[in-house]
Amino acid sequence: MSAKQYLKLLVFSIICLFIFKINTQVAHASLKKIQSELKSYKIQIKNKKSFLKKLSSKEKKIIRQLTKIDNEIVKITQKLQKEEEKFSLIKRKEASFLKNYQITSKKKEKLKKDLKNILDRIWPIYLQNKTLNIFDTKNEERWQLKIKLMNILLNKVSKIYKEFSLECQKISSQLIELQKLIEERKKQLKKINLVKDSLLEKKLFFLKKIQETRLVKLKEEENLQQILHTVESLNYKLLILTNRKFSKAKGHLPWPAKGKLKVKFNLKKHPPCRGIGLKLPKNSLIKAIFWGKVVHNDVLRGFGEVIILSHGQGYYSLYAFLSKSFVKIGQNVEKGEVIGLCGYYPKLKNYGLYFELRFKQKPVNPIFWLSKF
Numbered sequence: 338m339s340a341k342q343y344l345k346l347l348v349f350s351i352i353c354l355f356i357f358k359i360n361t362q363v364a365h366a367s368l369k370k371i372q373s374e375l376k377s378y379k380i381q382i383k384n385k386k387s388f389l390k391k392l393s394s395k396e397k398k399i400i401r402q403l404t405k406i407d408n409e410i411v412k413i414t415q416k417l418q419k420e421e422e423k424f425s426l427i428k429r430k431e432a433s434f435l436k437n438y439q440i441t442s443k444k445k446e447k448l449k450k451d452l453k454n455i456l457d458r459i460w461p462i463y464l465q466n467k468t469l470n471i472f473d474t475k476n477e478e479r480w481q482l483k484i485k486l487m488n489i490l491l492n493k494v495s496k497i498y499k500e501f502s503l504e505c506q507k508i509s510s511q512l513i514e515l516q517k518l519i520e521e522r523k524k525q526l527k528k529i530n531l532v533k534d535s536l537l538e539k540k541l542f543f544l545k546k547i548q549e550t551r552l553v554k555l556k557e558e559e560n561l562q563q564i565l566h567t568v569e570s571l572n573y574k575l576l577i578l579t580n581r582k583f584s585k586a587k588g589h590l591p592w593p594a595k596g597k598l599k600v601k602f603n604l605k606k607h608p609p610c611r612g613i614g615l616k617l618p619k620n621s622l623i624k625a626i627f628w629g630k631v632v633h634n635d636v637l638r639g640f641g642e643v644i645i646l647s648h649g650q651g652y653y654s655l656y657a658f659l660s661k662s663f664v665k666i667g668q669n670v671e672k673g674e675v676i677g678l679c680g681y682y683p684k685l686k687n688y689g690l691y692f693e694l695r696f697k698q699k700p701v702n703p704i705f706w707l708s709k710f
Contacts, residue, residue: 371575378568385561392554399547406540413536417529424522431515438508445501452494581628583648590626590707591673593656593692599685602702611700612655612693619688621679625670626654626707634666640691644676657691658682 570589593615600614625646632653633645640657644664647653660680670676682689694703 368575371571375568375571375575378564378571381564382561382568385557385564389554389557389561392550392557396547396550396554399543399550403540403543403547406536406543410533410536410540413529413533417526417533420522420526420529424519424526427515427518427522431512431519434508434512434515438505438512441501441504441508445498445505448494448498448501452498455490455494581649583627583650583652586627587706588708591624592707593626593654594621594623594679594690596621596689599689600691602700602704604700612657612691613703614682614685614689614691616682616685616687616689617679619679620660621688621690622675623656623659623677623679623690625672625674625676627672629654629670631664631666631668631670631676634662634664641680642677646670646676651697653695655691655693655695657693658689 594617596615596617598613599616600610600612602613603610623644627646627648629646629648631644632647633643635643637643637657640655642657642659642662644656644659644662645653646656656677658680659677661678662676664670664676679688679690681687682691684691692703694701694706
């Protein structure tokens with residue numbers, strides 16, 4: 338080995354050692370950061386659960402108050418219904434009495450008119466008879482009889498008139514009593530309606546309160562779910578940082594490069610597409626998605642320069658159409674370590690990367706394993 342080659346190898350080794358050291362430091366810093374975030378989120382979860390418990394207790398209390406008000410409303414409604422029935426009965430009685438009063442009043446007026454006619458006719462005769470009694474002794478008995486009969490008739494008519502007058506007075510007094518009762522019932526109905534209105538206002542107030550409480554509760558539950566989801570994500574990241582089992586990293590693997598997804602995984606396509614294709618800027622850095630060992634670093638027909646990493650448990654990752662490789666066969670690589678540069682991707686007619694994931698030689702959809710952009 339020439340001195341120049343030795344120098345190149347030494348520089349490369351130093352660079353690899355430097356990158357490894359940086360990656361180790363970054364991983365350690367990330368681990369501490371995740372642990373700190375998890376601790377903070379655990380406190381938040383505890384506080385959120387405590388607050389949600391208080392909200393649930395408040396909600397139950399409001400529901401109990403609402404139930405009590407609803408029961409009171411039912412009772413007051415029933416009472417109101419009974420009062421309205423009584424009021425309706427009194428109104429019907431009033432209508433009946435008023436009708437009788439009108440009939441009796443009409444009879445009274447008719448009788449009054451008839452009496453006037455009778456008196457207008459009888460009175461002159463009565464006066465005449467009174468005068469004749471002085472001068473006509475022969476017809477005295479006859480006239481006395483006539484006068485007696487007229488007096489009987491007048492007394493009878495007067496009696497009937499008095500009876501009608503009494504009946505009218507009776508009905509009139511009953512109407513006054515009914516009117517008083519109606520006024521009392523109106524006051525009672527008004528009082529009950531005021532109580533009912535007050536209860537309905539209270540119910541509306543508590544309904545508003547429970548709605549506000551439920552909105553706050555819903556928002557807090559959503560926040561809690563977001564925190565739990567974040568904690569789950571952080572736990573996965575922590576697991577990835579502390580556990581090198583590839584199967585545990587599903588859904589949380591970093592992308593090999595940042596670019597536009599142009600080719601999608603599709604085994605039903607003809608020919609089938611066993612991986613994904615990314616469009617990238619020229620000389621974009623290609624990084625290992627997980628810890629592994631380089632098992633292939635050479636040209637592969639139809640894929641150009643290819644690197645294949647073994648991640649254990651039967652999992653492999655493939656990086657194709659590279660312009661340059663920075664690793665060797667048998668080399669162990671860190672997660673996120675730069676392994677090469679992207680090259681020309683014929684299918685895209687541009688620079689890019691073709692990437693595959695395999696489990697025991699069987700292709701799997703990388704989208705389900707990689708984290709979201």
